[in-house]
Amino acid sequence: MSDLSSKKTTKREFLKIFGLSSASLLASGSLADELLAEERSVSSIFGVTIPVVSMIRPNAFRSGRNHRFACTIVFPRGFEAAEVDVSSVRCEGARALGGTFHPNGRTIVLLCDSGDLRDDLPCGFSVPFTVTGQLSDGSTFRGSDTVAFINADQSIIYHTSTRRRKSCSACRGHAVNRIYSSRQAADVDRAHLGCNCRIVEEKIGWQDYLKAFWPRSRGDIVVHDRRWGWPPPSPVELNLEFPATLGEYLRRG
Numbered sequence: 001m002s003d004l005s006s007k008k009t010t011k012r013e014f015l016k017i018f019g020l021s022s023a024s025l026l027a028s029g030s031l032a033d034e035l036l037a038e039e040r041s042v043s044s045i046f047g048v049t050i051p052v053v054s055m056i057r058p059n060a061f062r063s064g065r066n067h068r069f070a071c072t073i074v075f076p077r078g079f080e081a082a083e084v085d086v087s088s089v090r091c092e093g094a095r096a097l098g099g100t101f102h103p104n105g106r107t108i109v110l111l112c113d114s115g116d117l118r119d120d121l122p123c124g125f126s127v128p129f130t131v132t133g134q135l136s137d138g139s140t141f142r143g144s145d146t147v148a149f150i151n152a153d154q155s156i157i158y159h160t161s162t163r164r165r166k167s168c169s170a171c172r173g174h175a176v177n178r179i180y181s182s183r184q185a186a187d188v189d190r191a192h193l194g195c196n197c198r199i200v201e202e203k204i205g206w207q208d209y210l211k212a213f214w215p216r217s218r219g220d221i222v223v224h225d226r227r228w229g230w231p232p233p234s235p236v237e238l239n240l241e242f243p244a245t246l247g248e249y250l251r252r253g
């Protein structure tokens with residue numbers, strides 16, 4: 001454990017290392033207040049756990065591999081992030097390797113390693129990651145974010161195939177362009193009525209899989225057409241990169 005946990009930065013430095021604009025930081029502060037307002041009344045009744053807003057970046061990783069991730073925790077007004085006992089922090093089994101504070105006093109960014117996550121985490125596009133920890137006075141805090149946790153071995157796509165058979169141009173175009181997340185999805189969306197092309201499976205890169213089938217607001221996505229872009233365009237909500245400057249900063253200390 002390094003002594004990074006006690007490191008203070010200026011606001012300017014913080015924004016630079018985390019690649020945030022002042023506006024987004026202000027937004028996360030006010031969002032935190034909004035989200036916490038309701039829960040606060042609950043916590044004051046029970047007096048046990050302080051609800052915090054947590055944000056995990058990147059918000060997608062491959063299971064079974066080590067990925068560094070940053071967990072940003074925003075405390076409600078009236079609490080000091082400097083009071084966090086960094087050694088007590090756990091995110092689904094992963095400890096914090098180090099951290100840095102935002103000068104607003106209510107925000108701490110912790111560095112974790114996905115290799116330390118508990119073994120029985122499910123895979124999926126929206127896996128809840130809960131962060132817990134203690135303050136120096138013994139009070140506890142808790143917050144959650146969702147992360148896409150992908151098993152590369154299960155990045156299987158389905159598409160029709162026209163190999164070694166006579167087929168119409170509609171079927172050929174369909175076969176090379178349209179990929180599906182399940183055999184059933186491929187079966188119900190054929191090039192034309194009566195198409196009996198074979199359905200085959202293929203493994204693709206887990207990042208391409210994520211981009212192609214990332215759930216949008218209208219629900220699960222089962223089809224991606226390569227004519228929409230290949231590799232698939234990255235959805236705005238998908239954040240695959242660790243904030244590089246933050247990693248450097250944390251290592252340097």
Ligand SMILES: [Zn+2]
Nearest residue numbers: 171195196197
């Ligand atoms: Zn066909």
